[in-house]
Amino acid sequence: xxxxxxxxxxxxxxxxxxxxxxxxxxxxxxxxxxxxxxxxxxxxxxxxxxxxxxxxxxxxxxxxxxxxxxxxxxxxxxxxxxxxxxxxxxxxxxxxxxxxxxxxxxxxxxxxxxxxx
Amino acid sequence: xxxxxxxxxxxxxxxxxxxxxxxxxxxxxxxxxxxxxxxxxxxxxxxxxxxxxxxxxxxxxxxxxxxxxxxxxxxxxxxxxxxxxxxxxxxxxxxxxxxxxxx
Numbered sequence: 234x235x236x237x238x239x240x241x242x243x244x245x246x247x248x249x250x251x252x253x254x255x256x257x258x259x260x261x262x263x264x265x266x267x268x269x270x271x272x273x274x275x276x277x278x279x280x281x282x283x284x285x286x287x288x289x290x291x292x293x294x295x296x297x298x299x300x301x302x303x304x305x306x307x308x309x310x311x312x313x314x315x316x317x318x319x320x321x322x323x324x325x326x327x328x329x330x331x332x333x334x335x336x337x338x339x340x341x342x343x344x345x346x347x348x349x350x
Numbered sequence: 351x352x353x354x355x356x357x358x359x360x361x362x363x364x365x366x367x368x369x370x371x372x373x374x375x376x377x378x379x380x381x382x383x384x385x386x387x388x389x390x391x392x393x394x395x396x397x398x399x400x401x402x403x404x405x406x407x408x409x410x411x412x413x414x415x416x417x418x419x420x421x422x423x424x425x426x427x428x429x430x431x432x433x434x435x436x437x438x439x440x441x442x443x444x445x446x447x448x449x450x451x452x453x
Contacts (some may be wrong), residue, residue: 242371273367313374337375341355347451 236266238344241275245285245293250278253350254296261303268307268344269300270337271329276314279325297327311337354410355380356447359388363398368453370401378406383435383443384413392418394427403429414440 239257243249253275260267271279278293285292300308310329315322322331332340341347357380363369369391376382382405384391391398392413402411415434418425425434435443444450 242367273371314371334374338377341375341449341451342377345449347449349451349453 235345236268236343237346237348238268238270238340240270240272240347240349241278242273242349244274244277245283246288246290249350250275250293251296254293254300256348256350257305258296258299258303261305267305268309268340269305270309270311270332270340271314272311272337273314276310276318276320279310279327279329280320281324281326283326294326300327309340353446353448355449355451356383356443357381358383358385358450358452359391360386360452362387363391363396369398372451372453373401373405376405376409379408381410381412381443381447383440384411384417385440386414386417387421389413389417389421389423392423392428392432399429402432407431412440412443 237260239253241250241253243253257267257269283292283294308327308329309332310322310325312331312333315331322329357372357376359368359372359382361368369388391402393399405411411432412435413432415425415436418434428434
């Protein structure tokens with residue numbers, strides 16, 4: 234069966250961040266085995282304590298919370314991108330697996346389709 | 351499915367992190383294709399070109415010729431390992447690759 238890895242590289246204020254989450258939830262709803270990898274500025278989506286309502290925007294935190302409900306277990310974050318931004322995995326709003334460059338290379342190989350947003 | 355993975359880059363190496371991210375996870379025997387503003391990574395003596403030169407020898411690097419010429423990058427200045435290609439060859443690369451990853 235085809236599997237799909239979504240790599241999200243956009244910060245929360247960018248439409249691409251919301252689209253990546255929508256895509257992963259839609260894929261899961263259709264029963265496609267899906268993984269989600271946060272990379273580059275995408276890791277900023279994961280920070281706890283964000284309040285997008287102050288900017289008249291909807292927060293992405295609720296969407297992140299829905300990942301578990303949709304059965305998306307493979308939620309991963311790039312260790313290098315976190316470190317570059319002075320972040321630690323325990324500052325993330327949802328449970329994520331930290332992966333290094335070699336593990337990401339293996340992920341790209343493992344999933345049959347890879348989409349980067 | 352044994353054909354190599356093709357990584358496609360479209361953004362300038364200085365305005366986006368896609369080149370750096372892609373290079374971090376590029377595995378041996380894979381292929382890299384530079385399109386649009388990503389060809390600026392081939393500017394002579396730029397930092398980006400420095401890192402492309404350091405890629406393992408079994409990674410093939412291609413760049414779309416029209417994008418190079420449109421941005422004033424001379425084909426003569428390209429390092430030997432970078433192969434300029436046309437649209438037809440780009441389509442062939444995409445079709446032959448087991449997987450295409452657009453960064």
